[in-house]
Amino acid sequence: MESAHILIGLSGSIAAFKIATLVSSLTKQGYEVRVIETKHAASFIGPLTLAALSHNEVYMDEFGGTNEAMIPHIELSRWADVFLIAPADANILAKAAHGLGDDLLSSTILAATCPMLAAPAMNVHMYENPATQANLQTLHERGWTIIDPAYGMLACQEAGKGRMAEPEELEKNIKAILENKTAANEAPAESSIDQKPLAGKRVVVSAGPTQEALDPVRFLSNHSSGKQGYAIAKAAHDLGAEATLVSGPVSLEAPEGVRVVPIVSALDLEKAMIEEAKDADFIIMAAAVADYRFKDHHEQKMKKTGDVLTLELVKNPDILAGLGQNKKPGQILCGFAMETENLDTNALVKLESKNCDLLIANNLRTKGAGFQTDTNVVSLLFPDHTEHLGLQSKEALGHTILKTMLALQKGEDPNVIVR
């Protein structure tokens, strides 16, 4: 099997010396490692050291490399399976967040399509500066894995947060991304599902959009494909549960062994979920419910009249909140949140207001996440903390969600599953 390609970009920070240990360790384990250094990074650790440890030339310049036909930022970005920026100083984070490409490292970041990681390293005030925090939030929302710096005495003789994570921590994060990438390309191995940890459990999953009819011809709906809900139901069956899918109109085939209850509108969905929730162990609301329906439903096709048409909408019930209010003892409730901004803050409000045990939040704008894709990038929100997961297949995520819910039901530590 060809070994994974790891691209490491260094910007200017004293923490650059730690990258020698990382490169040496990864190379010894058989990974292909290539290194980009900014001019400032090269003042902290010379390219010769990193070239010797990676067994590859170190890239510093957009132009003037040994191979004149090579366009370094394009070739390197295509080559990489994963791209770690470490140390990431405030400047490179700002450039990445704002899409600047004025040197080799920033241009390669712009051109990269692989999973991205950054390990910030800087003075505590630079790290806490609202501009840096906003840039980190932007990158996180785009699906970057941010490896938090540690507290400690910094090189600038101030104590605080800003010390780059240790090489072992960086290596662990790179490997987690590479494993998720492999999982996204492969169905879960048979051996991982031959134990049936959910045997005897009833799992109810809602999936797909709802359609709110205006008349026999038209309706109000959304772009949900149902893929994530169907993947969870399949995972539930594979893990031994009795699985039921309450599904809005989608063009997916029902997973083998899963009972499907078809619904169209939010009111249909509410009725079906109340019925199915009665004896369910785990309830997962992955459906994209229309928040409003038309006030009037027309029995016949509405005819064109004036140039402007105003239609009145009324609010649909919040089904998840209703299930949260009427949770049975031992029942575990999982909601979803699809956001386009302020992901963690908005999702936390939903977790609490709807009385969920777990909430899966994703950002529609994150690459590899969202409605039509086979992969997802999500955060798992618990009442007391949040875990950010990297890119993975919707099916692999289904397994993680269900095993996490099982741990919550048993009162075990769910982080063992997630991490």
Ligand code: CTP
């Ligand atoms: N949900 C629900 N009933 C509704 C709306 C949403 O059960 N009428 C559920 C969804 O299935 C999902 C969670 O609530 O599990 C969050 O849905 P989302 O659309 O992200 O948020 P809303 O609560 O509708 O809030 P907003 O649209 O304002 O973001």
